[in-house]
Amino acid sequence: MLDASMVSDVDVEAARHFKVAVFARSTGLDVVTGEVADDAHHVIGKQPLKRLAASTAHDERLDEQSYRTLLTRLLWDPRNGVAVTRSTHDAHHNRSRPIPRSSLPDCAFAFAREVGLERLIERDYPREEPC
Numbered sequence: 001m002l003d004a005s006m007v008s009d010v011d012v013e014a015a016r017h018f019k020v021a022v023f024a025r026s027t028g029l030d031v032v033t034g035e036v037a038d039d040a041h042h043v044i045g046k047q048p049l050k051r052l053a054a055s056t057a058h059d060e061r062l063d064e065q066s067y068r069t070l071l072t073r074l075l076w077d078p079r080n081g082v083a084v085t086r087s088t089h090d091a092h093h094n095r096s097r098p099i100p101r102s103s104l105p106d107c108a109f110a111f112a113r114e115v116g117l118e119r120l121i122e123r124d125y126p127r128e129e130p131c
Helices: 004-025 046-059 064-075 086-093 106-115 118-124
Strands: 039-042 081-084
Touching: 004 039, 004 064, 004 081, 039 086, 046 064, 081 086, 106 118
Parallel strands: none
Antiparallel strands: 039 081
16 A cells, blocks of 8 residues: 555646646647646546546456556546636636637547546537637
8 A cells, every 4th residue: 555645745746747748738828818827727627537546446456556556647647638827727617618629639539538538528618619
């Protein structure tokens, strides 16, 4: 079993790498507004990814270390991220201005297909920009 402090260090490093990779792909600009981004948004949310990891761990009888490795891989895969401003991020999550599907990179769709959660893109990202 992994020590709790070790998991935390792994998560912090993985989160840092996620943000750096996401920003590099978008040249640090918000995918919706084109303004300088200050946040990295998970296209497929962390909660569904945590549920997927837990279900997979149960079904495949993974030990704790294998589960943590899977969870880290799912949560911090940079293909599942887009650079956004805090304003864009908040507006997406409170549904006042969801991020349009057309703003998502192809790699986000590939990631969603790979993990079997493409229905969440259909649900959470409108095809057209809202009025």
